[in-house]
Amino acid sequence: MSALTTPHVDVHRAGDRMKTRVSWLDSKHSFSFGAHYDPENTHHGLLLVNNDDIVSPGAGFDTHPHRDMEIVTWVLSGSLVHQDSLGHAGVIYPGLAQRMSAGTGILHSEKNDSWRLDPGRGGTPEHSDPVHFVQMWIVPDEPGITPGYQQLEIDDELAGGGLVTVATGMPRYRDRAAITIGSSHSALHVSRMSGSAAAGAPHVITLPEAPYLHVFIAQGEVEMEGVGSLYEGDAVRMSRSGGQRIRAYAPAEVLVWEMHARLGAS
Secondary structure, X not given: OOOOOOOEEXXXXXHHOEEEEOOOEEEEEOOOEOOEOOOOOOOEOOEEEEEEEEEOXXXXXXXXXXXXXXXXXXXXXXXXXXEEOOOOEEEEOOOEEEEEEOOOOEEEEEEEHHHOEXXXXXXXXXXXXXXXXXXXXXXOOOOOOOOEEEEEEOHHHHOOOXXXXXXXXXXXXXXXXXXXXXXXXXXXXXXXXXXXXOOOEOEEEEOOEEEEEEEEEEEOEEEEOOOEEEEOOOEEEEEEEXXXXXXXXXXXXXXXXXXXXXXXXX
């Protein structure tokens, strides 16, 4: 366990999240978002948004603006088409990390990749699967930076099963193969866990120690020291803590934000 004093661990269950549901979108919000506002649930550390989105084939978010935010998108299944006002366009899929720095202002759209047509099959969609992704917003060190975009293939690193640094601006992780965000106090780590209950061999990872941690169970089920069972969509917000072990006895995917500052701190 962590040597840090006065730890605080707060479990937020999947079913308690605020929800936005329309014909093409099933979105679950870990924090206040859009029309859903709870003054007691606006952020944790520097993390303002942790949206768990499922978008139907042929649909998505039309062009819309962002400003002064570091936006990290992590696809769990399916594929997502990104286009922005800087001229970037591409397809994001599992294992490909994406960062968009909104800075002074940027416009972008995000669509389920199945809108693309394959002429070789009479114009039918290439696939008809929904896309499932987590979008996370982190407060940057300073406002008014030049907008930017980056994507990076992380799949090979994830295959090792450890807690892989996916996005960071922290100097201590400068040597990692990760996308760069404009927050020198934050890092996103991801683990694809592959334990086997039949073999009695759990997959184990250890959380970093930090003033603020946000642990999100993106897929599967895990056991966390001092907490117990966590299921898909559950989140744990931790303050002045870390070092706990997480065990999985079946495939699972865990997203961990390590943060060394908080919103509004002087």
